[in-house]
Amino acid sequence: MPRLPVKTPPALLSLLAVFLALASCLSALPARAQETGQSLTVATRVAPPFVMKDGDGTWSGLAIDMWREIAEQRGYEYTFVESDLAGLVDGVADGRYDASVGALTVTAAREEQVDFTHPFYATGFGIAVPKAPPAWLSLLRNFFTLQFLQAILALCALLLVVGLLFWLVERRHNAEEFAPGPRGLFAGFWFSAVTMTTVGYGDKAPRTAAGKAIALVWMFAAILIISTFTGMIASSLTSGRLTGAIGGPEDLAVASVGSIRASASDEWLSSEGIAFTGYPDIESGLAALREGRIEAFVYDEPLLRYRVRKDTTNTLRVLPGTFGRQDYAIATGPDSALREPVDISLLQIVEGSKWRNDLTRVLGKVK
CATH class of the missing domain: 3.40.190.10 (Periplasmic binding protein-like II)
Incomplete structure (x- = not known):
């Protein structure tokens, strides 16, 4: 159908x-x-x-x-x-x-x-660090470290011991220069000091055989002591100036670093195996840097540069140059x-x- x-x-x-x-x-x-x-x-x-x-x-x-x-x-x-x-x-x-x-x-x-x-906007990461003090101030500070003062006290103690030996052997036969009592003891200390530093004013001199023997041994020993002490001072001052000095990203691995969690700088630091302390924002990170709790703060270079320019304390700086790649x-x-x-x-x-x-x-x- x-x-x-x-x-x-x-x-x-x-x-x-x-x-x-x-x-x-x-x-x-x-x-x-x-x-x-x-x-x-x-x-x-x-x-x-x-x-x-x-x-x-x-x-x-x-x-x-x-x-x-x-x-x-x-x-x-x-x-x-x-x-x-x-x-x-x-x-x-x-x-x-x-x-x-x-x-x-x-x-x-x-x-x-x-x-x-x-x-x-194309940029990179930047590193904010504390401003270095003037060279003369850094040098002056290193002279007043505990280690430096301990070395000075140890040297004075050694001079005192050597001076005591001079005084003990000279006080009876050379009373004019090494008199009995505190005055003669100080003369022994003075003689050991000028002998070690090779100044040798000639105002004091041992006259006994024992005194001359001690003086001869002390002259040679002083050469070694003063050379060692000079090296220690130079090493202390140099290491004091270099400790904590950060010149670029290659120094971050051995420094205490701060950054912001879940940021691009977090990804870069983690990929490089650099441990860091996370902060919620730039303000808290830079505050930790000013207070010395960290040695460097890593984040977007233009944001760091702007904050540091506005910082009224004038205690921070951003290292020249950038590293990594960032595109806003x-x-x-x-x-x-x-x-x-x-x-x-x-x-x-x-x-x-x-x-x-x-x-x-x-x-x-x-x-």
């Missing part, structure tokens, strides 16, 4: 068309909302001079100003949300935030979770429609002279 064609009711066709149109609109909603209407949630974290937060909660800084310019160009509405370092990546990866803006370094581990825009970029969700338009605006900004001038004004010229 022939099958009769089934006619679809017009109302059902209309409903189906509306459904398809609605589905199409919903699928395109994220891209259109990010371009025009829906407010974006942008995570950030205080990291002067790229991100700063005023007392009234207003955000500012190099990265914040750059984002504001991007948002103005693209017509984005947005709200800043403060987060910790781990949250800048995890929050974007799980969809809590649409983007993260700040001094956020691109790493392989982070790239697996989120997408990054083109870098807007904006993080967006995987396959986010934000990345391409943000990339275009970001490149336009960093290629302009205003961005370069802002970097020089805030960070100063890199030495």
